[in-house]
Amino acid sequence: MDTQLSNKGEGTMKNIIQDVENNVNWLSQFGAVPSGGITRLLYTKEWFDAQQALKSKFEDIGLDVSFDEVGNLSGRLTGSQYPEQVIMSGSHVDSVVNGGNLDGHFGIIAAYLAIQYLKEKYGTPLRTLEVISLAEEEGSRFPYVFWGSKNLFGLAKKEDVQNIKDGAGVSFTDAMRGLGFNFKQDETAARKDIKAFVELHIEQGSVLENEGNTIGVVNSIVGQRRYNITLKGQANHAGTTPMRYRKDAVYGFSRICTESIAKAEAAGDPLVLTFGKVVPKPNTVNVVPGEVMFTMDCRHTDQAYLKTFTEEIEHDMRAIAKEMGMEIEIDRWMDEAPVPMDPQLVDTLKNICDKEQLNYRVMHSGAGHDAQIFAPRVPTAMLFIPSIKGISHNPAEKTKTEDLVEGVKALTQALYQLAYQD
Missing domain, CATH: 3.30.70.360 (Alpha-Beta Plaits)
Known part of the structure; x- marks a missing residue:
């Protein structure tokens, strides 16, 4: 494939390489540390600034933007025929200490770009498209993981976090409330409108690079x-x-x-x-x-x-x-337990890769991801793009720009099929 979105988006995808590079560099400034890495921990100033900046980005392309109680950020393009059916994509905005600038973060950028391209080319989707910047996945500041995605499905318990503190002695509750967020009024409330969730992520391993593949279609998380x-x-x-x-x-x-x-x-x-x-x-x-x-x-x-x-x-x-x-x-x-991805959604991604002649392989994920919280509850699948030398959670974390672009293209086609087609 060239730098255009196959035969469906010539006008909107000409600048995809520049869009990808500019947006990755832009988001990388929030939490940047002298080593070249990123430290963007839950409920810190760096985290808050990133979420607020993403909020402005989403608003600039005409999305309806909102935070939930705990700080998950959503940008929605409401569907014309089935607005109650949400096709969601995104990832987590937090990082590990001195981490890279792609883990989680690129999944948000890719979903944002994909929805922007689709909106410009095709207008209003049949089903609602939603990009989500999940508050937390890593557990790097507080001893709790998947705070963002667990809150979407009523899985997070107040008692599990209300008495925990970070390494500096700051309590979870004080950090959260200090930025204007709070526990959900109904902690058991769960999203019921998500028809499909697709998460694009760097592999954080070396299989794709070693095998010469550009895209991984994930069928299971270990x-x-x-x-x-x-x-x-x-x-x-x-x-x-x-x-x-x-x-x-x-x-x-x-x-x-x-x-x-x-x-x-x-x-x-x-x-x-x-x-x-x-x-x-x-x-x-x-x-x-x-x-x-x-x-x-x-x-x-x-x-x-x-x-x-x-x-x-x-x-x-x-x-x-x-x-x-x-x-x-x-x-x-x-x-x-292992978490399988939705077989029908996996087949959809495989068919898209075949149609677009993408160099892909079906594979499992050896690392945990927000998708494993989604998968038992809504149809879920993941796309991987290669990590150079398999390095992640490290300032040296890197993926070739052309592979980042291919990931955006694959995600865009997936969201097009799920949101714009009956």
Whole structure:
């Protein structure tokens, strides 16, 4: 495809490359830090300024704009025949600390541009088009995730956040109310008007780049099981304790890690297993470590397989601990099931990619996204575009401009089919 919207939008898409670059750079100024990254955390000045600036952007193209109680921002182009049926697209406006300028943010820009192009070319849609800038997804300021999307569906509970604080001791409630937002009057109230939600996002992995694809049509978001594990041996003198008498917790952990990773590699894609945090005690040069606390993160697209695999790893860990004369405590604190995307909507995206001759692949998402909150409740699908070297949550996060453009084109065609066609 060239830089025009296939054969349907020649007049409005000529400047798409410039539009994409200008808007990404524009949004990147809110929360920019000296390292080149972005820190735009929920209910901060940087976050508020970004939402207010987006509000003006949406208004400038003639959308009906509003905030909900908690700070989700919506811009709506009301449909002529089915105004009560909303075709929604967007993503989250918050970032991680010192993150990149595309994660979440580009999904908002892409939806805004797509609706602008469609409005200019085709006028009023049959169904209402809505771009949404979700208040929060990352959990980077407060220990709570998906605050924005959970509030859309009555899933967020006041008691879960009203007593939590950020690293500076600022309470969630004070930060929210300080910017003029508040808890929903009816926290169980849920949006009933969303007919479809399509989220465009950078992959945050390297599959598309390595396989030479421009677009990913996501059919599932992986399930996750996360653990905090403590292995207890015996701390002892590093010089006077013979090897045969040691209960070395680091050695025990190394066995667990090595054997578990070997099983994960044998299982193959899409299973992934990560030991991400390791804290030995007493963590000094001349003492045999007596304790290790470590984390484990396991993900798969099939819930039954995820359960079976992790239970086998749990059994292996206990067996290794028993063999080495140690104690082990296993705390599984997250158990999230995989979330499939809507099959019909996935087929719609595949058909669009085939028709437009886009270089795409069907794939799963190894990371969590707002789409996983939407998907059990409304027809939902995702589009991915490549991440250079798979880097994300990092100032080096980047996607080729031509791939950003292809993402906007694919999203525009999807919204056209969903909102303008019977």
